[in-house]
Amino acid sequence: xxxxxxxSIVQLQEFLDATQEVSFTVAPDxxxxxxxxxxSRVLKRFAYRTLGKADRGVVLAYxxxxxxxxxxxxTRLVARWESNRLASVPLVKRYSKPAVPFARKYxxxxxxxxxxxxRANEDVCGVAMVHLLITIRTQ
Numbered sequence: 001x002x003x004x005x006x007x008s009i010v011q012l013q014e015f016l017d018a019t020q021e022v023s024f025t026v027a028p029d030x031x032x033x034x035x036x037x038x039x040s041r042v043l044k045r046f047a048y049r050t051l052g053k054a055d056r057g058v059v060l061a062y063x064x065x066x067x068x069x070x071x072x073x074x075t076r077l078v079a080r081w082e083s084n085r086l087a088s089v090p091l092v093k094r095y096s097k098p099a100v101p102f103a104r105k106y107x108x109x110x111x112x113x114x115x116x117x118x119r120a121n122e123d124v125c126g127v128a129m130v131h132l133l134i135t136i137r138t139q
Contacts, residue, residue, distance in 0.1 A: 003038075003042075003066065004041075006062075007045070009046070009051070009055045009058050009059070012046075012058050012059065012062045013058050015062065016058070019065070032093045033092075033093060035068070035069070036077070036091035036092070036093065038067060039063055039067060039074075039077055039081065039091060040081060040089075040090050040091050042059065042062065042063060042066075043059070043063075043078065043085075044085075046059050048078070048081075049085075060074055060075070060078070114129075117129065117132065117133070
């Protein structure tokens with residue numbers, strides 16, 4: 001679909017009325033960034049800041065339908081776009097997986113011992129389990 005041909009709010013409303021579900025498909029390597037670019041293009045094309053309340057609602061509904069994001073996420077992204085709209089890339093993904101994953105504190109053997117202790121004491125609460133483990137350690 002060439003969504004760039006949609007140039008007016010009326011056309012957006014007709015698109016929303018005519019389609020029940022549209023899925024946003026992108027290459028696996030850059031899905032969020034491509035969605036962000038789509039949102040930026042639409043907001044810029046329709047001069048979102050100058051629209052009235054009803055027209056803004058139509059644009060937001062269109063973005064929800066075409067991007068696959070929830071209403072709350074679209075609202076957050078539009079707010080970020082408005083604060084950065086003059087930047088060359090107004091929407092950028094701000095989070096990613098950690099470079100170094102969290103260190104593991106307990107080994108698999110530790111977890112198995114804790115499960116065994118829990119079953120032997122009939123699923124006691126955490127505080128009682130700590131008390132039992134301290135008692136065993138001091139003996």
